[in-house]
Amino acid sequence: MSYEQLIGDLKNKSYKPVYFLWGDEPYYIDLVTAYITKNVLTEAEQSFNQSILYGKDSEAAQVSDLARRFPMMATHQVVVLKEAQEMKSLGDLLAYVEQPQPSTLLVINYKYKNPDKRQKFFKVLEKNSVWFESKKLYDNQVPGWISGYASNRKFRVEPKAAALLTEFLGSDLSKIANELEKLMVAIGKPGATITPADVEKHIGFSKDFNQFELQSALGNRDVVKATRIVNYFAENERKYPIALTTVSLYFFFSKLLLFHYTKDKSKQNLASVLKVNPFFVKDYEAASRRYPAGKLVEIISLLRTYDMRSKGWDGNSTSGGELSRELVFKILHV
Incomplete structure (x- = not known):
């Protein structure tokens, strides 16, 4: 089920007894939970019919007992279990999940961890709940x-x-x-x-000194601009570590190499293949004319070498800032 479908059902007051919200992206888990706690009950009803528990400090029996209660002067009650991945006895909720209280909305937050679907509890939970996975975006x-x-x-x-x-x-x-x-x-x-x-x-982010602008300067073989940017990086090494620079440039030049070997060079296809906004396809097209495929292989090899050097390979003791300067100079003169 998508986030939009889930919120749509909630807005239409189509409630289910159990919601299992899990995944590596907490944003949507928090949004759904907040919507339920703010909208299912009125403020007056919440005092007696809404409970928030935390997995680390709770036991399954406590959650089950709360969830099986009948609402007081309301049609529903809400029980939220946050940080459920921290609850050692979570599997003991099996009996409740098999036969949940229809007037209760039990909302289980299970973040940063994948449920083990080999376990009976999660198999039953997937079948008997609103099972919502919040995936991290690439x-x-x-x-x-x-x-x-x-x-x-x-x-x-x-x-x-x-x-x-x-x-x-x-x-x-x-x-x-x-x-x-x-x-x-x-x-x-x-x-x-x-x-x-x-x-x-x-x-407060600089629009002139950032990885995106460094990619652009190198793509255009703009020696003055690229040098100015990398010098700024070297002088602000904590904010712009070489590890970030090498990763950023690795993705840029790898995509540029992929550009060369993509037969269908229509704008939409290239945007799809390179996984970039169509607006930026023209930048890759221009850069491809300045960097033949053979040169790109050399650059990618350079990036790997400097990544290893930044981690102390071969007894390197050169600072990250100086390594960044060397790397950009070599890319521009490859």
Whole structure:
């Protein structure tokens, strides 16, 4: 079941006795749980009919006893079990899951861990509950998610701004949503477009000195710009460690190599194959003319070498900043 379907059912007051919300992405688990705790019962009803427990501090018998109660002056009661992955006796809820109380919504949060479907408890739970998996997004999916989130709130996001937010915030959707809300409040005009300048001004990320701009400078073989950026990285080594640079450039040049060997070079196909926004396909096309496939193989080998050197391989004692400078120089002159 998708998040949209699940929320749609809840909005239509189509309630089920057991909700099992699990996965590596806590954002949607928290959203669904928050919706249930805020909307199923009125504020007056919540006092007597809503309980929140934590797996580390609770036992299955306690959860089961609460869930089997009848609601007081309400049609339903809500029992939320957070951090269920920490409950040693979780499997003892089997009897309850097999015959749950129809007037109770038992909401189980099971984060950062996969349920072992070989166990009878999870087999029965999957069959008798609303089984919702919240999957972690891949990094290449995050810019699209950012655009969709903003669009739902009547804002647009420039592709470069979405890429910049992804670079600095990673794939933590809760953090991204929080920063986007700040941006939209600061801009204050629904229908407006969020730009890289807005990101820099209101969130504090540099639109000129970041991994995305380094990729762009190298893709264009812009020696002056690439050198300026890597010097900034070297002077701010804690914020821009070489490990981040090598990983970022590895993905960029690997995709560029893939570009060369993709036969169907239509914009949409390349965007799909490279897993990038179609807006950026032209950048890969331009860079491919500056880097033949053979040179890209050399660059990828360089990246692996410098990654190992940064980890002390071959007795290396050169600082990460200096290694970054060396690496960028060699890429530009390969």
